[in-house]
Amino acid sequence: MEQPxxxxxxxxxxxxxxxxxxxxxxxxxxxxxxxxxxxxxxxVNYHFGSKENLYLAVIRHVLEKTxxxxxxxxLKHRRDxxxxxxxxxxxxYRIVEEYIQQFFTGxxxxxxxxxxxxxxxxxxxxxxxxxxxxxxxxxxxxxxxxQCCRPGMGKEEADLWLDSFIGELMHYVFAEDFLLIIPxxxxxxxxxxxxxxxxxxAKMLIRGLELPVPVFLQEDIVHA
Amino acid sequence: MEQPxxxxxxxxxxxxxxxxxxxxxxxxxxxxxxxxxxxxxxxVNYHFGSKENLYLAVIRHVLEKTxxxxxxxxLKHRRDxxxxxxxxxxxxYRIVEEYIQQFFTGxxxxxxxxxxxxxxxxxxxxxxxxxxxxxxxxxxxxxxxxQCCRPGMGKEEADLWLDSFIGELMHYVFAEDFLLIIPxxxxxxxxxxxxxxxxxxAKMLIRGLELPVPVFLQEDIVHA
DNA sequence: TTAGTGTTAAAACAAACGATTGAATCAATC
DNA sequence: GATTGATTCAATCGTTTGTTTTAACACTAA
Numbered sequence: 001m002e003q004p005x006x007x008x009x010x011x012x013x014x015x016x017x018x019x020x021x022x023x024x025x026x027x028x029x030x031x032x033x034x035x036x037x038x039x040x041x042x043x044v045n046y047h048f049g050s051k052e053n054l055y056l057a058v059i060r061h062v063l064e065k066t067x068x069x070x071x072x073x074x075l076k077h078r079r080d081x082x083x084x085x086x087x088x089x090x091x092x093y094r095i096v097e098e099y100i101q102q103f104f105t106g107x108x109x110x111x112x113x114x115x116x117x118x119x120x121x122x123x124x125x126x127x128x129x130x131x132x133x134x135x136x137x138x139x140x141x142x143x144x145x146x147q148c149c150r151p152g153m154g155k156e157e158a159d160l161w162l163d164s165f166i167g168e169l170m171h172y173v174f175a176e177d178f179l180l181i182i183p184x185x186x187x188x189x190x191x192x193x194x195x196x197x198x199x200x201x202a203k204m205l206i207r208g209l210e211l212p213v214p215v216f217l218q219e220d221i222v223h224a
Numbered sequence: 225m226e227q228p229x230x231x232x233x234x235x236x237x238x239x240x241x242x243x244x245x246x247x248x249x250x251x252x253x254x255x256x257x258x259x260x261x262x263x264x265x266x267x268v269n270y271h272f273g274s275k276e277n278l279y280l281a282v283i284r285h286v287l288e289k290t291x292x293x294x295x296x297x298x299l300k301h302r303r304d305x306x307x308x309x310x311x312x313x314x315x316x317y318r319i320v321e322e323y324i325q326q327f328f329t330g331x332x333x334x335x336x337x338x339x340x341x342x343x344x345x346x347x348x349x350x351x352x353x354x355x356x357x358x359x360x361x362x363x364x365x366x367x368x369x370x371q372c373c374r375p376g377m378g379k380e381e382a383d384l385w386l387d388s389f390i391g392e393l394m395h396y397v398f399a400e401d402f403l404l405i406i407p408x409x410x411x412x413x414x415x416x417x418x419x420x421x422x423x424x425x426a427k428m429l430i431r432g433l434e435l436p437v438p439v440f441l442q443e444d445i446v447h448a
Numbered sequence: 449t450t451a452g453t454g455t456t457a458a459a460a461c462a463a464a465c466g467a468t469t470g471a472a473t474c475a476a477t478c
Numbered sequence: 479g480a481t482t483g484a485t486t487c488a489a490t491c492g493t494t495t496g497t498t499t500t501a502a503c504a505c506t507a508a
Contacts, residue, residue: 022346026250027248027251029464030465030466031464031466039486040485040486040488041487042469042486042487042488043485044467045467046484046486050467051466114345117341117344119402120401120402121342121345121398122401123401123402131405132405159410160420160421160424163403164395164424164425164428167391167392167396167399168388168391168395169391170395171388171390171392171394174344174345174394175390175391177344177347178343178347179387181347181360182363186383196380196384197384200385200388201388204432207431207432208427208428208432210431232455254495254496254497255494255496264455264457264458265458265497266458266499267455267456267457268497269497269498270456271455275496275497
C-alpha cells in the first residue's frame with residue numbers, strides 16, 4: 001500500500017500515526033512510538049523536536065495523502081455539465097467515488113481515517129493553518145459543484161448540502177469500529193459493501209438534490 | 225438545563241464529563257477534574273473507584289440522558305402509518321426532530337455530543353455492555369421504521385439507510401467545532417440553523433427513501 | 449458521652465511521562 | 479587513516495501521573 005519504510009523518520013511517523021489514531025496524542029507515549037517503530041527513545045525529539053510536532057507532521061501527512069481533487073477537476077470543465085441535470089448526477093457520483101477510494105479501498109493504511117476523526121474532534125488553533133491549506137480548498141470546490149447542481153442555491157443552503165455530503169461519507173470512516181459491534185453488519189473492508197455504499201450515498205445525494213438518477217444507478221443493491 | 229449540582233459525586237461527574245469530552249480520558253488528569261469540580265484529589269477514587277470507572281459512569285450518564293424513544297413509539301402504532309407514504313414521511317421527520325432536540329437545542333450540556341464522538345472513536349470492549357444496553361435497541365427500532373417506509377427492504381439495505389440517518393445527524397455533532405473554522409458558517413446554537421438542519425435532513429432522507437415530501441417541508445429554507 | 453458512618457483533606461507513593469544529555473556509531477569526504 | 483557531520487544509543491533529569499494512606503471532620507444513634 002505504500003513504499004517500504006526505510007528511514008527512521010518515516011518509521012516514526014507511521015508508528016506514531018497508528019498509535020495517535022487509536023489512543024490520541026495524550027494516550028500515546030514517545031516510548032510506545034519508539035518501541036513500535038524500533039527506534040530509540042530520543043529519536044522522536046531528534047527528528048521532530050517534540051511529540052506535538054510529530055503529531056502535526058502526522059496530520060499534515062494524512063491530509064496531504066488523502067487529498068481529493070475530483071471536484072476541483074470538475075470545476076475546470078464546468079461549462080460541459082453545469083445546468084445539465086444528468087451530467088450533474090454523474091459529477092456527484094464521481095466525487096463520491098473518489099472519497100470511497102480514498103478512505104475505504106486499502107490504498108492507505110487503516111489508521112488514516114481515524115486521524116481525520118481526531119482533527120474533527122479537536123481542531124486546535126495550531127491545526128488551523130494545516131486545515132486551511134489542505135482541507136478548505138477542497139470544501140470550497142465541493143460547495144461550488146453543489147451550487148452548479150442546483151442553480152440559484154444560496155451559501156447557507158450550499159453549506160447544508162456540503163454537510164450532508166461530508167456527513168454521509170465521513171460517518172463510515174468515523175463509525176468504522178463502531179459498526180463492527182452491530183451484529184451482522186458488514187465490514188468496510190468488504191469490497192461489495194464499498195460498492196453498495198458508493199451507490200447508496202450517490203443515489204441518496206442525487207435524489208436529495210432532485211437530480212435524475214442515472215441508469216447505471218437504478219439497479220438493485222449489488223451484493224458481494 | 226439540569227438541576228443544580230449539589231453532591232460532590234455529581235460535581236465530579238459533570239466536571240469530568242466536560243473535560244473527558246474535550247481532552248479524552250488520557251488527556252484529563254484526576255487533579256484537573258478535582259480542581260474543576262472543587263473537590264479533593266482523592267474524591268474521584270473515593271466515589272468512583274478509579275478514573276476509568278468515572279469515565280464509564282460519564283458515558284452511561286450521557287447515553288441515558290440522550291436516549292431517543294420516538295422510533296420506538298412509532299413502532300407501537302405502526303399499523304396506523306405503515307404503507308402510507310405521506311405518514312411515513314412524517315414519521316421520518318419526527319424522528320429527525322427528536323435527534324435535533326436531543327443534541328442541538330440546549331437541553332443538555334454542550335459536552336454531551338463530544339462524549340458520543342469519543343464512544344465512536346474508541347468503542348472499547350468495556351463499553352460494549354453499555355452500548356448494547358442503551359444504543360442498540362434504538363438503532364434496531366430505527367432500522368425497523370426505515371423498513372416500514374420501504375416495504376421489502378432487506379437488512380443490508382436497511383443498514384445503509386440507518387447509516388445515512390445516523391451519519392447525517394451525527395455529523396453536526398461531530399463537526400461542531402470544525403464548522404466554526406469555516407468562514408461564515410453558522411453556529412449550531414443558532415435556532416434558525418437548527419430549524420434549517422431539521423428541514424434539510426428530513427427532506428433529504430424523505431427524498432432518498434422516495435417518499436412524498438409533506439407540504440410543510442416544501443417551502444424554501446427558513447432563515448433565522 | 450461514645451461509637452459508628454460517611455465524607456473530605458493533605459500528604460505521600462511508585463510509576464510513567466516528555467525531554468535532554470553526552471558518549472558511541474556510522475557513512476562520507478578529505 | 480583521519481576528520482567531519484549526521485544519527486543512534488543508554489542513562490538520567492525534573493515533573494506529572496493515578497492511586498493510596500492517614501488523619502480530620504460532620505453527623506447520627508445508642
